[in-house]
Amino acid sequence: MNCLLSAEKISVRYGSLAALTDVDLCVHDGQRHALIGPNGAGKTTLLSVLGATTRPQRGTVRFVGRDVSRLGPAARARRGINRTHQRPAVFATLTAIENIEVAALPRTIRRRRWSPGGTRGAARRTAAELLDQLGLSDLATVPAGHLAHGQRRQLEIAMALAGRPRLLLLDEPAAGLSATEVGRLAELLAALPRQVAVLLVEHHLDLVYALCDTVTVLRDGRTVAAGTPDEIRTSPLVRRAYADGVS
Numbered sequence: 001m002n003c004l005l006s007a008e009k010i011s012v013r014y015g016s017l018a019a020l021t022d023v024d025l026c027v028h029d030g031q032r033h034a035l036i037g038p039n040g041a042g043k044t045t046l047l048s049v050l051g052a053t054t055r056p057q058r059g060t061v062r063f064v065g066r067d068v069s070r071l072g073p074a075a076r077a078r079r080g081i082n083r084t085h086q087r088p089a090v091f092a093t094l095t096a097i098e099n100i101e102v103a104a105l106p107r108t109i110r111r112r113r114w115s116p117g118g119t120r121g122a123a124r125r126t127a128a129e130l131l132d133q134l135g136l137s138d139l140a141t142v143p144a145g146h147l148a149h150g151q152r153r154q155l156e157i158a159m160a161l162a163g164r165p166r167l168l169l170l171d172e173p174a175a176g177l178s179a180t181e182v183g184r185l186a187e188l189l190a191a192l193p194r195q196v197a198v199l200l201v202e203h204h205l206d207l208v209y210a211l212c213d214t215v216t217v218l219r220d221g222r223t224v225a226a227g228t229p230d231e232i233r234t235s236p237l238v239r240r241a242y243a244d245g246v247s
C-alpha cells in the first residue's frame, strides 16, 4: 500500500547534536500510528519536520505522492497536514467556538462557495459541528483562557480538525492530564473519522497500545523498531531502548 505520508532519510542536527539520523517513516491513509521512545529520542523533532516548523539538513517528506519538503507549515496545512503542540496553542481571550472558527476560516475562504452568512457563517457552522462531534458543545461560549488544561487540549484537537486534514499530528496529547481526562481523550481520539490518519507522539503507552495499529520506536534519533502494539510491547529491543526510563 502506498504511504499517505512518507519521510525518507530525515537527518536533523542541532550544532554537534544529531537529533535525527536517517529516519524513515510511512503513515498510511486512515492509520493510527504512534511514535514512542525515551526522552530526547527525537520524536517532537520528527513531528516538527513533518509539520515544516523544523527544516532537516537532509531528507525528503512526501505527502499523497508529492514532494512537500520545501513547503512551509501553512502550505502543508492546505495540503492536509495539521498538528497540535505539547503546549496547546489556543487564543486565550476567544471563546472555544471562536477559536475553532478562526481555525476553520482559511479553508472556508479558500472554498469561496456561496453559503448563508458567508464564509464566517460557514466557519461558525463547522465549529459548532466539531464541538458537537467531540462532545464539547457545553464549552462553546467559554473563553479558552478559562478552560482546564485537558479541555484546552481537546479544543486544540478540534482546531486542528477544522482544516479537514487527512493527517493529524498530535504531540503528547495526554501530557499533564488526569486519568479521567486521559480516558476522555482516548474516547475522543477513537471516535475520529477514519478519513483522518493520526500520527501520535506519546509517552502514555496504555493510550498508544489501545488506540494505534502501528508503533515506531525512536532512540537517540534513530528508528530502533516498528510493528504492531503486540510486537512492540514484547520486543526486547524496545525494552532496551526504554532501559534508561521515560518520564
Ligand SMILES: Nc1ncnc2c1ncn2[C@@H]1O[C@H](COP(=O)(O)OP(=O)(O)OP(=O)(O)O)[C@@H](O)[C@H]1O
Pocket (backbone or CB within 6 Å): 014, 017, 019, 037, 038, 039, 040, 041, 042, 043, 044, 045, 046
Ligand atoms: N531547538 C533545539 N535546539 C537544540 N537542541 C534541541 C532543540 N530541540 C530539541 N533539541 C534536542 O534534540 C534532541 C531531541 O529532542 P526532541 O524534543 O525531538 O526529543 P523527544 O523524543 O520529543 O523528547 P521528549 O519525549 O522529552 O519530548 C534532544 O536531545 C533535545 O535536547
